[in-house]
Amino acid sequence: MTRAGREPAEDVKRRLVAACQEVGLTVASARMHLIKSAKARLVHVEANVTGWSHDIPTLSILAMVKQTGDWPESVDIRCIGSNENPTTLTGPWMKGRSAVPFGELIEQLQETLKERDVVIAATESGVAGPYRFERSVWEHVDLLGYL
16 A cells, blocks of 8 residues: 555645645644555644744644545644643643534634634633633643653
């Protein structure tokens, strides 16, 4: 399965990159990973808001492209609701956009970025989370606590 599904996965990767750019994000990386056991390629795009200077990206989008070459029906969007260095804090991280229909990608990215601004403002003004929205919840997660 070295080549099967590669061209459609490249197309998906280009579309995810274009979507990030369309909503004003700067793409930090766009990669594909072959997952032989799933007979698929994982497309992983990382993007940042303007002025982001940290190693961990502001936002990530993941999509699986099967060996058949069919485009994924949905993508997984992940985002941090802080301007601080993500390696030194526990969130808040967005949950709830793990199955975004591909056709709603731009709209959902725009909503994610608007929610992120609200979460940052709430955090800075001392309002404790979790922060609930129509399609997502942003809450503090201790990523190091899982080790």
